[in-house]
Amino acid sequence: MKIYEQKIAPNARRVRVFLAEKGLLDQAEFVELDLQKGENRTAEFRGKNMLAKIPVLELDDGTHISESVAICRYFEALHPENPLMGSTPLEQAEIEMWQRRCEIYFMNLVGMAFQHTSGFFADRMTPIKEWGEECYKGASKFMHMLDKHLADSEYVAGDSYSIADITAMCTVDFSRVVQLRRGEEQVNLNRWYEAVSGRASAKA
Incomplete structure (x- = not known):
């Protein structure tokens, strides 16, 4: 494999x-x-x-x-043991909901901001700087929304670590390439990030 x-x-x-x-x-x-x-x-x-x-x-x-x-x-x-996508129908739905949100409104927007403002793939696409800048704004907005959400949730999709946390963490790290960083005032996001990035798996 x-x-x-x-x-x-x-x-x-x-x-x-x-x-x-x-x-x-x-x-x-x-x-x-x-x-x-x-x-x-x-x-x-x-x-x-x-x-x-x-x-x-x-x-x-x-x-x-x-x-x-x-x-x-x-x-x-x-390998259903140690589930990262939920065990019950409700858990699975909630994790899928947050996984999709983190992917569509955060990871994808950071990716578009990178592609359209960095010129990294200019040899195979037509970068549109204005679109990249709009995507940056959208990703920044979602980061603020996530900070508010995490005030009442230990992890992105509830009380357990899941694939939604993996997507969000990888995006927070990836967002550095477009100079989008966590602010000191985002205390909930920072608390969560320190916890998930401290897991051994984050170094994989």
């Missing part, structure tokens, strides 16, 4: 942290790709994922699973 990734990329990191929490990091061979050099855009890699995105899980029978949450869901189903 292989996982194609670029280790520093936030989506690849989400999978690594998830597997570390499950104690499964040693179950896969990690294959490092250089995205800036376009190693994910070859015909061979597009055969694994037609969208040419990482990470991609390659099973021993040749099956390929892309999209980080789909990969995590596969491992959650195989």
Whole structure:
């Protein structure tokens, strides 16, 4: 079993942290790709994922699973102990709700801000600086909303650490590339961040 990734990329990191929490990091061979050099855009890699995105899980029978949450869901189903996506229907729904919020209104916006203001992928897309700046504002707004939410919640989706925390933590760290940082006044966000980034899995 292989996982194609670029280790520093936030989506690849989400999978690594998830597997570390499950104690499964040693179950896969990690294959490092250089995205800036376009190693994910070859015909061979597009055969694994037609969208040419990482990470991609390659099973021993040749099956390929892309999209980080789909990969995590596969491992959650195989190893339901220490659940990171909930146990009861209500837990699963609440975690999915917050996971989606953190992904759509935070991670994706930081990603768009990076792509459209940094010029990192200017050789394969047309950056629109104004759109990147709007995405930055949206991500900043969500960070403030998350701070308020965490005043009444130990973790992003309730009392237990979950994939929603993984997505939010990876995004907080990734947001540094667009100079979006936690403020001292965001005491709830900072309390939560110190807790989740202090877990051993965060270093995966």
